[in-house]
Amino acid sequence: MEDRSVYSTHVPAGNKASLRETGHESHVPSAEVLEAIENVILDVFKSLAQNRAPVLTVARRSDWRNIEDIYYSDILLFGSQSVVDNIINDISCMLRIPRRSLHVLSTTKGFVAGNLSYTEEDGTKVNCTCSATAVTVPSNVQGIKNLISHAKFMLIVEKDATFQRLLDDDFCNKLSPCIMITGRGIPDLNTRLLVRKLWDSFQIPIFTLMDADPHGVEIMCIYKYGSVSMSFEAHHLTVPSIKWLGLLPSDLQRLNIRRDALIPFTKRDQNKLASIQKRPYIACQPTWKKELEIMEASKLKAEIQVLTSLSSDYLSRVYLPNKLQFGGWV
Incomplete structure (x- = not known):
């Protein structure tokens, strides 16, 4: 992509x-x-x-x-x-x-928020303290310096709407200090560079929060393994240690999400999933392979917002805290 x-x-x-x-x-x-x-x-x-x-x-x-x-x-x-x-x-x-x-x-389209401050190349000091508004990912990531953070982990969020909801719920401070980043869908180059720079600087765990569908898996793979169009530069843009926190296909069964809240696969979804399953790195990730097989067998997908069918604040109050506390990632 x-x-x-x-x-x-x-x-x-x-x-x-x-x-x-x-x-x-x-x-x-x-x-x-x-x-x-x-x-x-x-x-x-x-x-x-x-x-x-x-x-x-x-x-x-x-x-x-x-x-x-x-x-x-x-x-x-x-x-x-x-x-x-x-x-x-x-x-x-x-x-x-x-x-x-x-x-x-x-040009940059991503946002960052949470326990992070840095100085831009021109001397401008930026404080990303979590609030109702986020900071745009810098256009020259390589030029930022004096990065300071006490974050315990990073959370990459697929969608801007979910990112904003977590900001409104003050998620960055309620559980433990963290850094949240969103590429607002397919991440641009600067967002990917920032994720890698933060990993190089702080060496803290990085988790992803994506829709349980082939498109969400594709976006997560871009952060972890790189995009095919930029594969020659993957070593500068990826973080292989990234973990898949959610939404996992197995979560849909575990949480008893109503079937009528799920979305049937399209032919495009089937083709995308089949393409991902053939990639060499999937064979090295048995837990990912199992999750993709669950998705393939059900032929159903779900957006992160499906968790609101359990309660309006289920994502920030129950789902993410439990996942992070008990190790519910793959």
Whole structure:
């Protein structure tokens, strides 16, 4: 699944496109970036000098085995944002350097809240203390510093509505201090980078709260194993220790959720689940495999909101506290 984000980079003054300069910190030194680009150009010149057609070799980035505002400057040329996404990914893969090393960042859509404070690259101090409003994930995650947190765990929430409900219930402080993050569906690059940076900084448990459906499982796999379109950069963007806290297919049986509150599978759901079950990392996760088999056998799915059929505050008052206290994750 691909990020549907708008990318931006620095261009000379006077250019008609509305673009912005990104931060300067990156994983790869600028000299190495320039050398990678120069090597590609040099190969092209060598081919032309020998009267041969130049060839650009791009590694196959859409391969699961790899995992253990440019668009608006010329809409007619690119046609769609996905074309820009693929071009940027191909260039990054060809040069074997992260996209951010090319000073190309995507817009942010994720939110973070809870026991966390940090300083942005420009010196702005940010306090994510849990309240009714969350903080937007920074656009230059690599540039933030002075991260401070006393959180005992992180909770990645699939949906914005569930994230906001937990904020309203003051979940971050009631049980124990924690950090909550949502990518509001399929996570953008910055949200994934932030999850990894927080893991590197604090080494605390990370749990996911997703819908009990193939789409929710797919999103969770992006955080844990990476997306197929960004598989070549998975080691910078993933946290393999992430745990599946809920909503588990087995929870639906255990909690006696009414059948009429569940949603029948569509053909698309069946195809998505079958695709996930074939991925090599699922074979290494027997407990996940079992949960997916339960989902496959029932051919039913459920949103997190189904827990409100038990009580309006069941999620924050009963479900999550019990799961976290008694180890109800896989």
